[in-house]
Amino acid sequence: MIFTFQDYGDEAKGLGLVLSESETILGFYVILLYVNSIHRDNVRCVDDLVNVNRIGVAEPRVSPAGLEAIYIINQSRYRDEIIKRIVIAKDKVKLVERLRIKAVDAAFI
Incomplete structure (x- = not known):
């Protein structure tokens, strides 16, 4: 079985669907933060997302990128302020x- 996000693989192992000894990690998922040109000079790191009004995130329940975006945002010292600015998209295509x-002013893709 191939999983696009490590947590999905861990969950499958926890449910007994995948044997630990059969596990091989083949790659990893890359997430990018895109910022519209008007805000480019105001955003250099995740903490700077307090400088924009709308932050796009794909639905975390269906998108590994959305789940990872929430994890990254939760590491910010401005977490509470940034979360208020999140706009959830149905999926990555809509985002x-x-x-x-x-x-949206910025988006985790």
Whole structure:
């Protein structure tokens, strides 16, 4: 079985669906923070997301990128303020569309 996110693989092992001795990790997931050009100079790290109004995140229950984005945001010292600015998209495709039409100022893709 191939899992796109380590937690999914760990959950499957916990349920007894995958044997630990058969595990091989083949790669990893990369998440990027895209910032619209108007805010480019204001955002250099995750903490700087307090400088934008709308932060796009794909639905964490269906998107590994969305789940990882929430994990990253939770590490910020401005976590509570940033969470208030999150706009949840149905999936990554909708998130990219929102970023393209500037319905969000930044997005974790």
